[in-house]
Amino acid sequence: MLSILTLKNISKSYGRIKALKDVSFDVPDASVFGILGPNGSGKTTLLGIVMDVLVASGGTYEWFGNPPTEKQRREIGTLLETPNFYHYLSAQHNLEITAAIKHKPAGDIERVLKLVRLYERKDSKFQTYSLGMKQRLAIAACLLGDPSVLVLDEPTNGLDPSGIAEIRQLIIDLAAAGKTIILASHLLAEVEKVCTHVAILQQGVLIKSGDVLSALSQEEWLELGSKEMEKLKEVLVRLPGVKKIIGSGNHFQIYFNHSMPDASWMNRHCFEQGIVLNFLQVMKKSLESAFIELTNNVSN
Amino acid sequence: MGDFLNTLRIEWLKLKYYRTFWILLAVIAVCIPAFNYVIYDITDNSFPKINGQNILGNPFSFPNVWSTVPYNAGILIFMPAILIITLFTNEYSFRTHRQNVIDGWGRWRFIQIKIIEIFLLNLFVTGIVVATCLYFGFITRTSLQPKAGWEQYRFILFFFVEMLDYSLIAVLFAMLIKRAGLAMGIFFLYLIIEQFVVSLGRNKYKVGWVDYLPEEVSDRLIPQPFARRILAPGNNALWEKHIPLYLSIAVLYIVIYILFINWRFRKSDL
Numbered sequence: 419m420l421s422i423l424t425l426k427n428i429s430k431s432y433g434r435i436k437a438l439k440d441v442s443f444d445v446p447d448a449s450v451f452g453i454l455g456p457n458g459s460g461k462t463t464l465l466g467i468v469m470d471v472l473v474a475s476g477g478t479y480e481w482f483g484n485p486p487t488e489k490q491r492r493e494i495g496t497l498l499e500t501p502n503f504y505h506y507l508s509a510q511h512n513l514e515i516t517a518a519i520k521h522k523p524a525g526d527i528e529r530v531l532k533l534v535r536l537y538e539r540k541d542s543k544f545q546t547y548s549l550g551m552k553q554r555l556a557i558a559a560c561l562l563g564d565p566s567v568l569v570l571d572e573p574t575n576g577l578d579p580s581g582i583a584e585i586r587q588l589i590i591d592l593a594a595a596g597k598t599i600i601l602a603s604h605l606l607a608e609v610e611k612v613c614t615h616v617a618i619l620q621q622g623v624l625i626k627s628g629d630v631l632s633a634l635s636q637e638e639w640l641e642l643g644s645k646e647m648e649k650l651k652e653v654l655v656r657l658p659g660v661k662k663i664i665g666s667g668n669h670f671q672i673y674f675n676h677s678m679p680d681a682s683w684m685n686r687h688c689f690e691q692g693i694v695l696n697f698l699q700v701m702k703k704s705l706e707s708a709f710i711e712l713t714n715n716v717s718n
Numbered sequence: 719m720g721d722f723l724n725t726l727r728i729e730w731l732k733l734k735y736y737r738t739f740w741i742l743l744a745v746i747a748v749c750i751p752a753f754n755y756v757i758y759d760i761t762d763n764s765f766p767k768i769n770g771q772n773i774l775g776n777p778f779s780f781p782n783v784w785s786t787v788p789y790n791a792g793i794l795i796f797m798p799a800i801l802i803i804t805l806f807t808n809e810y811s812f813r814t815h816r817q818n819v820i821d822g823w824g825r826w827r828f829i830q831i832k833i834i835e836i837f838l839l840n841l842f843v844t845g846i847v848v849a850t851c852l853y854f855g856f857i858t859r860t861s862l863q864p865k866a867g868w869e870q871y872r873f874i875l876f877f878f879v880e881m882l883d884y885s886l887i888a889v890l891f892a893m894l895i896k897r898a899g900l901a902m903g904i905f906f907l908y909l910i911i912e913q914f915v916v917s918l919g920r921n922k923y924k925v926g927w928v929d930y931l932p933e934e935v936s937d938r939l940i941p942q943p944f945a946r947r948i949l950a951p952g953n954n955a956l957w958e959k960h961i962p963l964y965l966s967i968a969v970l971y972i973v974i975y976i977l978f979i980n981w982r983f984r985k986s987d988l
């Protein structure tokens with residue numbers, strides 16, 4: 419599979435502090451690639467290096483299989499850290515500058531402003547915008563010229579809940595259109611909903627990378643309940659491949675060693691054993707717990 | 719060429735709607751002739767006349783006006799420097815220097831267009847100086863005055879070099895300090911400290927190297943034009959002898975500044 423971005427042993431030091439230590443991974447084409455990590459883990463530093471605003475202390479990177487050039491950056495829509503615009507200019511004039519630098523037609527400005535619901539305020543100066551509007555303008559700038567790759571660093575910063583939902587939907591739509599999206603975030607719920615691949619950073623070290631399922635094993639279990647809990651337990655312990663059963667009030671949590679049986683099979687099986695379930699749910703460990711577990715393991 | 723014109727157009731887009739830029743530019747365009755008029759008025763009315771001739775000579779008549787106006791304008795050279803510091807530090811405070819690179823400019827392109835912008839601003843201010851020279855030259859014109867030649871016109875070139883030197887020092891401070899107010903403060907402090915070192919070196923310790931410090935060497939390109947024959951009769955020939963050296967060193971400083979600015983911007987984190 420074609421790699422959009424390839425990192426090879428990227429390091430960055432600020433004096434004695436090592437912000438990144440030999441980070442290497444590939445971002446596959448048409449993926450939504452989440453770069454995860456707590457604040458200060460090196461996510462923005464990493465993106466700053468690949469967008470040429472920070473100088474790496476070591477290592478190399480390639481965009482589209484080639485050494486980086488300014489021409490390549492014109493084909494990438496990037497929102498890095500904060501929305502950076504000329505405060506004294508309107509949204510329209512700011513985007514005219516962005517379009518000219520990117521060699522994209524100024525005619526596209528209307529489309530992107532409408533997409534982020536700023537068209538009515540296109541003639542207002544940037545300095546009069548709220549934080550959320552500034553963020554939406556930065557996203558509009560990213561979308562100019564319909565780039566095939568987007569780099570978004572905390573894109574929902576400063577947005578209200580409906581704004582967050584809109585941007586999430588926008589990312590899903592862009593991914594469905596075949597765009598490659600590199601998304602840095604510390605909001606795991608945000609990443610969980612949209613990412614196909616992840617790289618996890620902690621204190622500048624790459625802990626894991628790959629597709630979401632393999633990088634973050636999100637363990638599943640079943641929760642069941644019945645009026646006859648004792649009888650239910652007897653049935654459950656006889657099931658093959660059971661790892662553990664945890665009782666909690668009116669429910670049992672049942673974990674399996676390998677593959678977990680289908681919920682409908684479980685319902686039928688219990689019924690055939692003379693037990694009527696009044697509660698049955700497939701549970702899945704959240705990305706957040708999987709992430710915390712993973713990062714804690716590395717810390718320890 | 720198309721790429722270069724596009725870059726120039728982008729820089730124009732940044733300035734076109736920037737009110738502070740136009741106000742400062744207008745202030746410069748008004749202050750240079752106005753300040754010269756004040757000096758003209760003082761020289762014309764405050765000094766004794768012998769046989770109808772001012773003892774200072776005719777500093778605002780052709781051909782002397784070609785050195786008088788650039789000299790006076792040199793006193794106001796801090797004004798374009800303020801504008802340059804404002805334009806440069808804006809990019810840092812808005813973080814648009816980063817965004818321009820992220821969006822697809824090379825680092826060298828960002829610096830290149832800023833230097834060209836400074837060059838054009840200097841040309842504009844030099845144009846104001848030329849227009850002021852012409853104005854005073856024509857209002858004081860008499861039928862007896864000698865014609866001007868390269869000897870006089872070269873002061874326009876010297877003014878341009880002097881201003882470029884100051885402008886690039888301003889860029890250097892803007893780039894290293896990044897904040898407008900602080901950069902302006904340090905810029906003025908530097909100018910004063912250098913003058914202090916020059917005075918001390920020249921008058922107290924009698925050392926010659928102070929004449930070649932960045933600010934001083936470009937100032938020396940345009941000597942004080944009033945009553946030069948009376949106040950410093952022997953200095954003219956000495957100045958003529960040294961002028962190629964002063965000019966070479968001033969240009970060398972310009973080259974060093976440009977190379978350093980470029981190196982610094984290309985090698986540092988933005």
